[in-house]
Amino acid sequence: MKKDQLLSRLPSAAVFTRRRVLLAGGAAAVGAAGTAGVLSLGPGAEPAAPAPAAGPPARRAVKPSAYRLQPLTGYGPPRTAPARTVVRHEPFLRMSGRGRSMVLxxxxxxxxxxxxDILDTLAEYDVRAMFFVCGEMAADHQDLLSRMADEGHAVGNHTWSHPLLTRLSRGRIRSEMERTCDVIEEAYGDRPQWFRAPYGAWNRAAFQLGAELGMEPLxxxxxxxxxxxxxxRTIVGRVEHGAAPGVVVLSHDAGGDRTQSVRALRDYLPHLLDxxxxxxxxxRLHA
Structure with missing residues (x-):
């Protein structure tokens, strides 16, 4: 089914990672461009109605994530229960924050x-971004998730195979989310704190299951x-014209030919910083 056909059927309805802390010779400071004005979910951040559809679904063979033995936990102090994630009814589309901060x-x-190429450009300007990954893609390219962790980027859950969640049963939605959480934890070093519904098609089950898995909808x-x-040039213009404090920009690094996306980032990123x-x-404030 084509992208535009899917769109027409949609209902109207930090980070502790695997990257190692540098102890010898003093920790290397994260660049100012990447750390100034970290955005958070605060009182000023208001959820809004679902956004337009995102990219096309990934089309790769589904592979189960590898089973991993869990370490023994009989020693050491008892663990405290993680903070319960609030069940949202709408995704966050804009983030509150300090100063002129944006999220890519x-x-x-x-x-x-x-x-x-996208990671290279971000590294060149010492900038951190966010990647909403599909589990089947992440399972095949875990080295790229490891690099994201090492370079300070955030990784979110974009389901396993990029389906239209509004057509799935609750059990299928859970499987899509949970399997992706597992492979992210394996490759990135921590479970994701954010999720994004493919095509921007959210429903009640997606919000509830995301919260149960400890994730906020973005x-x-x-x-x-x-x-x-x-x-x-069109992509660059849309980013530069839409730039404003708290803005979250949606682009893609997979799902088709993303050459234009790579070139556009090289153009608009230095302009935004300048x-x-x-x-x-x-x-997240409670994380």
């Missing part, structure tokens, strides 16, 4: 054809529509 997000990956403010391949924006990753 990339969906559907990781893809070895495009994700490394949508977007500015949709680059890069999956339609509108041209590099305009005084801090590109950062969201942080």
């Amino acid at each position: 997000t990339f969906d559907d990956g990781p893809d070895p054809r495009y994700t490394p 949508g977007w403010t500015v949709d680059t529509l890069d999956w339609t391949a509108p041209g590099t 305009s005084g924006y801090h590109i950062t990753v969201p942080r």
Whole structure:
């Protein structure tokens, strides 16, 4: 089924990671562009209605995540129960934060054809971004999730196979989310704290199950529509015209030819930084 056909049927309805702390010779400071004005879910952040559809579904063979033995926990102090995640009724589309801070997000990956180039550009400008990964892609390219962790990027859950959640049973939705959490934890070093519904199609079960798995729903403010391949300059213009404090930008690093997305990032990222924006990753207040 084509993207536009799926869209027409949609209902109207930090980070502790596997990256090692550098102890010898003093910890290397995270760049100012990546840390200034970290965004959080605060009183000023208001959920809004579901956003337009995101990219096309990933089309790869589904593989079960590897079974892992759990360590013994008979020693040491008892663990405290994690804070219970509030069940939202709408995703967050804009983040509260300090100063001129924005979040760049990339969906559907990781893809070895495009994700490394995006990571290279972010590293060049010492910027942190957020990647909403599909479990079947992450399972095949765990090295890219490890790199994201090492370089300070946030990784969110974008389901296992990028289905339309509104057509799935509750059990299927849980499986899509839970399997992706497992592979992210294996490759990234921590379970995701954020999830995003494919196509921006949220329903009650998705919100409830996401909360049960300890995740908050995050949508977007500015949709680059890069999956339609509108041209590099068009993508750049949409980001620069939509730039504002608290904005969450949606782009893609997989699911099709993302050459334009890679080129656009190289263009608009330095312009945003020169305009005084801090590109950062969201942080939950209770996390």
